[in-house]
Amino acid sequence: MSSNLASKLRVGTKKAHTMAENVGFVKCFLKGVVEKNSYRKLVGNFYFIYSAMEEEMEKHQNHPIVSKINFTELNRKQTLEEDLSYYYGFNWREQVQLSPSGEAYVQRIREISATEPELLIAHSYTRYLGDLSGGQILKGIAQTAMNLTEGGTAFYEFADITDEKAFKAKYRQALDELPIDEATADRIVEEANAAFGMNMKMFKELEGNLIKAIGIMLYNSLTRKRARGSTELATAE
């Protein structure tokens, strides 16, 4: 019997998806406004979040429900390590920090793993299916916006998945075949909405950094122009 969880998740998180797409940081990203320092902070947060998610999923490798969604070819921890070493250098571990919203996200993952592990499926769905869906577009934007030539986008590359569309179909089928009742399916959808909310909080937090960085850039370029202008005036006199 099918739980219909794949379409329940798609329909049940549609509104949250639209809201996430409309957060300033995400909108700026899509328009090619990506500031390296804000972006590497996001990669840093993702590092802790995916590490927690992948570690907790692994703990439940014999769980009758969670194990069915543990596709290790999706794992991002290693690719995030590569990207962090690109953005921060060899000693990235000493520099990378978890932001307050990232901390709450990680705590939630640890908490449900200990109390209601089947809710981990909601976190896997929210991040990995999103990564598989928009990944290639986001990779291109990041490369152009930050002038990346050799590295910094390993996160978007799924070396062990050759056909992303076919993989998503397989993932959705696995969701549908989970041996769960309606109440559990509803709780997973609810948790997926909470996961979207956690992502939004993180993006909003970075929005503050981004605005500050744009402000500094504008200020610097204006003061440079003014300084140039005054030299020009001085020369003219």
Ligand code: HEM
């Ligand atoms: C940058 C803005 C975004 C764009 C342009 C975007 C675009 C898309 C598109 C076109 C799909 C449909 C793919 C398909 O039908 O196979 C999709 C699916 C999805 N996206 Fe996004 N997305 C964005 C942001 C996000 C965010 C921030 C999240 C979560 C944190 C997310 C999570 C998902 C999920 C879970 C799906 C799978 C939906 C399903 O079929 O059940 N997306 N996205």
